Amino acid sequence: MEIDKNQLLRFTTAGSVDDGKSTLIGRLLYDSKAIFEDQLEAIENTSRKKGHEGVDLALFTDGLRDEREQGITIDVAYRYFTTPKRKFIIADTPGHIQYTRNMVTGASTANAALILIDARHGVIEQTKRHAFIASLLQIPHIIVCINKMDLVDYSEEVYEKIINQFEEFSSKLYVKDIQFLPISALDGDNVVNRSKNMDWYKGAPLLYTLETMHISSDINKIDARFPVQTVLRPQREGFIDYRGYAGRVASGIFRPGDDVVVLPSGFTSKIKGIDTMDGSLEEVFAPMSVAISLEDDIDISRGDMIVKENNQPKALQEFDAMLCWFNNSPARPRAKYTIVHTSNEQKAMIKEVVYKIDINTYAREEEDKELKMNDIARISIRTTRPLMVDEYRDNRLTGSFVLIDDATHETVAAGMIV
Amino acid sequence: MSKYYLNYLDELESEAIYILREVWAQFQNPVILFSGGKDSILVTHLARKAFYPSKIPFPLLHVDTGHNFPETIQFRDELIEALGVQLIVGSVQESIDTGRVAEEKGKNATRNALQITTLLDAIESNKIDCAIGGGRRDEEKARAKERFFSHRDDFGQWDPKNQRPELWNLLNGKHFEGEHFRAFPISNWTEMDVWNYIKREDIKIPSLYLAHQREVVWRNDSWIPVSEFLKLDENEKIESKKIRFRTLGDITITGGIESDADTLEKIVVEVAAMKQTERGNRSDDKRSETAMEDRKRQGYF
Numbered sequence: 105m106e107i108d109k110n111q112l113l114r115f116t117t118a119g120s121v122d123d124g125k126s127t128l129i130g131r132l133l134y135d136s137k138a139i140f141e142d143q144l145e146a147i148e149n150t151s152r153k154k155g156h157e158g159v160d161l162a163l164f165t166d167g168l169r170d171e172r173e174q175g176i177t178i179d180v181a182y183r184y185f186t187t188p189k190r191k192f193i194i195a196d197t198p199g200h201i202q203y204t205r206n207m208v209t210g211a212s213t214a215n216a217a218l219i220l221i222d223a224r225h226g227v228i229e230q231t232k233r234h235a236f237i238a239s240l241l242q243i244p245h246i247i248v249c250i251n252k253m254d255l256v257d258y259s260e261e262v263y264e265k266i267i268n269q270f271e272e273f274s275s276k277l278y279v280k281d282i283q284f285l286p287i288s289a290l291d292g293d294n295v296v297n298r299s300k301n302m303d304w305y306k307g308a309p310l311l312y313t314l315e316t317m318h319i320s321s322d323i324n325k326i327d328a329r330f331p332v333q334t335v336l337r338p339q340r341e342g343f344i345d346y347r348g349y350a351g352r353v354a355s356g357i358f359r360p361g362d363d364v365v366v367l368p369s370g371f372t373s374k375i376k377g378i379d380t381m382d383g384s385l386e387e388v389f390a391p392m393s394v395a396i397s398l399e400d401d402i403d404i405s406r407g408d409m410i411v412k413e414n415n416q417p418k419a420l421q422e423f424d425a426m427l428c429w430f431n432n433s434p435a436r437p438r439a440k441y442t443i444v445h446t447s448n449e450q451k452a453m454i455k456e457v458v459y460k461i462d463i464n465t466y467a468r469e470e471e472d473k474e475l476k477m478n479d480i481a482r483i484s485i486r487t488t489r490p491l492m493v494d495e496y497r498d499n500r501l502t503g504s505f506v507l508i509d510d511a512t513h514e515t516v517a518a519g520m521i522v
Numbered sequence: 523m524s525k526y527y528l529n530y531l532d533e534l535e536s537e538a539i540y541i542l543r544e545v546w547a548q549f550q551n552p553v554i555l556f557s558g559g560k561d562s563i564l565v566t567h568l569a570r571k572a573f574y575p576s577k578i579p580f581p582l583l584h585v586d587t588g589h590n591f592p593e594t595i596q597f598r599d600e601l602i603e604a605l606g607v608q609l610i611v612g613s614v615q616e617s618i619d620t621g622r623v624a625e626e627k628g629k630n631a632t633r634n635a636l637q638i639t640t641l642l643d644a645i646e647s648n649k650i651d652c653a654i655g656g657g658r659r660d661e662e663k664a665r666a667k668e669r670f671f672s673h674r675d676d677f678g679q680w681d682p683k684n685q686r687p688e689l690w691n692l693l694n695g696k697h698f699e700g701e702h703f704r705a706f707p708i709s710n711w712t713e714m715d716v717w718n719y720i721k722r723e724d725i726k727i728p729s730l731y732l733a734h735q736r737e738v739v740w741r742n743d744s745w746i747p748v749s750e751f752l753k754l755d756e757n758e759k760i761e762s763k764k765i766r767f768r769t770l771g772d773i774t775i776t777g778g779i780e781s782d783a784d785t786l787e788k789i790v791v792e793v794a795a796m797k798q799t800e801r802g803n804r805s806d807d808k809r810s811e812t813a814m815e816d817r818k819r820q821g822y823f
């Protein structure tokens with residue numbers, strides 16, 4: 105197997121019990137031979153106990169005991185499979201509105217989102233919700249799978265009608281790349297293999313689409329941003345004066361000799377070296393983890409950001425963001441939280457809830473401003489010191505943050521800077 | 523295609539290095555849980571990369587059940603010597619001797635569950651606030667939902683319903699006195715990824731992973747190595763087989779598979795063709811459908 109060039113693709117799925125999501129994932133894993141015999145045996149046993157005929161592929165994605173007992177997927181579960189072309193990570197999330205926060209979590213790192221529609225029902229509330237979250241989290245690619253085509257006689261007309269329904273509402277959303285696929289997860293039509301029942305569909309099956317989707321350009325290569333995680337000072341022979349700023353490139357490209365500025369101090373310098381245990385590098389880009397050393401001796405610590413002199417983020421102390429509330433306890437008005445943005449941490453206060461969004465209808469709610477679990481809202485936030493931010497739309501890693509409640513240490517919200 | 527992309531092994535490596543550096547930055551007193559198995563060896567290798575040219579800035583913690591493969595202990599000691607880092611050993615034998623735990627009885631008795639107490643005692647007495655483990659989400663269904671930073675309460679227990687959401691690359695390691703975290707930098711690796719990477723990086727691993735001739739007994743569908751701890755049943759007989767181990771745990775419960783794979787290249791080919799999960803040969807996971815979840819809740823690795 106040629107693995108040297110194979111990329112990693114992360115995709116998220118959202119769905120409810122009935123739309124065949126678990127079956128689809130089970131099918132992808134099964135057909136790509138990611139299910140082992142002992143796992144299959146366990147599933148066969150459970151299927152028999154439950155009185156199902158044959159193997160219920162959906163059982164493969166059920167994880168914890170509570171979930172198996174209740175027959176639902178509560179959390180985000182990660183699944184893995186590999187084909188000769190790519191490695192895949194699936195963030196498998198439940199689709200009900202009470203699990204919005206799980207969908208948001210799964211979506212935050214995804215290159216692609218799979219949205220499932222039951223061909224018999226067409227676009228429903230849940231479809232709009234999933235599309236909204238994919239758009240809010242700026243997942244670069246959306247694949248809409250119109251599933252259970254076997255139950256509508258593989259009708260092209262039904263398929264086209266659902267595409268029209270989808271396009272009608274999704275025109276209100278900001279989505280970069282969207283594709284549609286007619287499938288039957290149960291029988292495997294257009295999942296791994298092309299369907300013999302839908303000659304009218306000229307596109308590729310789902311797996312091929314995932315294997316060949318162009319994802320290299322999803323990463324921002326323009327705005328060079330290097331948040332410093334920690335400082336390496338080996339103080340041992342050969343490295344007595346060495347000082348390396350360890351971090352993972354968030355975006356853009358850095359090279360030795362680049363003129364850089366360290367934020368927030370504003371000190372300028374040049375990149376002396378980009379170091380790894382395997383040697384020094386001539387250039388570095390996201391998402392590589394390296395250590396950068398500078399020509400000048402500057403005081404730099406965790407939370408600082410190295411950027412290019414001619415392309416800097418905004419230093420803001422007050423900004424607006426789209427926020428998803430994660431916690432059982434509602435947001436306390438004007439309460440202070442710890443805000444974590446890249447490797448930087450400050451105190452922050454939600455100054456105002458501008459509006460909440462009904463993610464089923466996309467309607468703005470300007471009366472009820474209490475932020476409860478799973479709510480999504482536009483807020484104004486103020487921090488004790490300026491953060492070096494980009495808009496989320498331009499930069500997922502320097503445009504995002506979480507809020508932590510100091511009383512419980514729980515992560516209570518996730519935000520995207522607008 | 524643009525040259526500005528990473529292959530998947532480089533991306534997994536970079537992610538793991540990022541997580542290890544976050545551990546160092548967010549915790550006072552982290553350790554690497556070192557078992558001598560390939561996953562903890564991999565984590566140690568990645569920690570070298572994360573802090574190079576500095577040494578790994580925290581100790582390795584080995585929970586020693588006393589039921590070791592001699593090869594594992596030798597490997598551990600050589601590695602510690604080469605890295606120049608501190609080794610902390612938590613001894614299950616000591617936990618038994620001091621009455622903290624009682625040895626299981628019977629033919630299938632193991633010290634697997636006893637490790638939990640020893641591990642939690644070692645964490646408490648050394649004031650460890652983060653234990654870095656080699657757990658992977660593909661290993662077992664209870665692990666599929668594990669976080670990179672996994673919170674444990676002051677009893678060392680894991681509550682799957684009370685874990686912090688992890689978005690983008692933002693990890694929340696905040697904790698109160700007495701609580702600790704487990705960190706899993708190789709969460710997103712599969713067994714295949716681990717082997718491909720070990721081969722690519724030419725990482726030294728214990729010889730037990732390579733096919734070798736060994737005295738074994740057929741029990742619970744795998745070849746259990748003969749050792750001073752093994753009690754034979756009447757109908758069991760010792761045979762000599764060419765075997766290797768896919769995972770390493772206690773010598774009493776780790777079953778080998780028949781194999782000719784005596785090089786890393788051959789292992790990669792063999793693993794790619796495997797039809798059973800690697801934990802299929804671990805009798806500790808066979809006890810019940812939720813065996814792993816139950817142990818994790820109590821504070822297992």
